[in-house]
Amino acid sequence: MSDPIRAIRSADRDELVRMRLCLWPDSEVFEADSVLGRSGSGFVVLVAERPDGGLCGFAEIGSRPFAEGCQSSPVAYLEGIWVDPDARRCSVALNLVGHAEKWARSKGFTELASDCDIDNVGSQAFHAAAGFTEVQRNVCFRRDLASEAATDLTWRALVQTDPRYPEP
Numbered sequence: 001m002s003d004p005i006r007a008i009r010s011a012d013r014d015e016l017v018r019m020r021l022c023l024w025p026d027s028e029v030f031e032a033d034s035v036l037g038r039s040g041s042g043f044v045v046l047v048a049e050r051p052d053g054g055l056c057g058f059a060e061i062g063s064r065p066f067a068e069g070c071q072s073s074p075v076a077y078l079e080g081i082w083v084d085p086d087a088r089r090c091s092v093a094l095n096l097v098g099h100a101e102k103w104a105r106s107k108g109f110t111e112l113a114s115d116c117d118i119d120n121v122g123s124q125a126f127h128a129a130a131g132f133t134e135v136q137r138n139v140c141f142r143r144d145l146a147s148e149a150a151t152d153l154t155w156r157a158l159v160q161t162d163p164r165y166p167e168p
Contacts, residue, residue: 004092005099008045008058010036015055016045023082035060042107046099048083048092056087059096061103067113069135076104078114081126097130 008016017032035045048057060079067075078100083092097112104112114132116123118139128134 004049004051005046005095006049007040008036008047012047012055016047016058019055019058019082019084020080022084023080038062044100044103046096046103048087048096050087057081057083057092057096059093059100061100061112063107063109064113067111068138069133070111070113072110074109076100076107076109076112078112081114093126094130 013032013036016035017029020027020032020035021029035043043060043062046059046061047055050056059081062077062079063074064077065075066073067077078097081093081096083096101112112132114127116127118137124134
């Protein structure tokens with residue numbers, strides 16, 4: 001029996017779009033085209049084929065200059081992984097990660113990093129089962145800088161309540 005994991009082909013576009021929208025519902029269809037164009041240039045999309053045809057999973061692997069908890073730079077990075085619900089618990093995702101590791105080693109990387117949302121306990125369990133070690137938990141913040149007035153008011157409120165912050 002042939003290995004069901006392989007690099008993506010242009011003919012897989014519609015399946016990739018379908019699976020990416022399952023993993024990232026806010027993503028755009030054109031992003032799949034961008035991913036297809038990047039594959040092979042320090043970035044790879046691996047897919048899992050169903051025995052009867054079609055695809056049931058994918059993994060996008062690239063590199064980043066650094067990753068939390070890693071000691072090398074750059075670092076191979078599992079950007080995303082998806083397996084259709086009916087194909088889960090059949091080692092498809094573990095096979096995708098195994099092939100991601102082979103790709104990373106072939107490119108000279110010594111570490112493979114990944115992340116998931118802090119409340120995605122299913123993904124956390126998968127990562128642990130796949131041999132990843134949790135290294136950090138993040139709470140990320142965003143501040144809209146469109147309004148200078150809001151920034152000024154916030155800064156003044158902080159200065160008035162915390163003497164450690166001098167006025168600019």
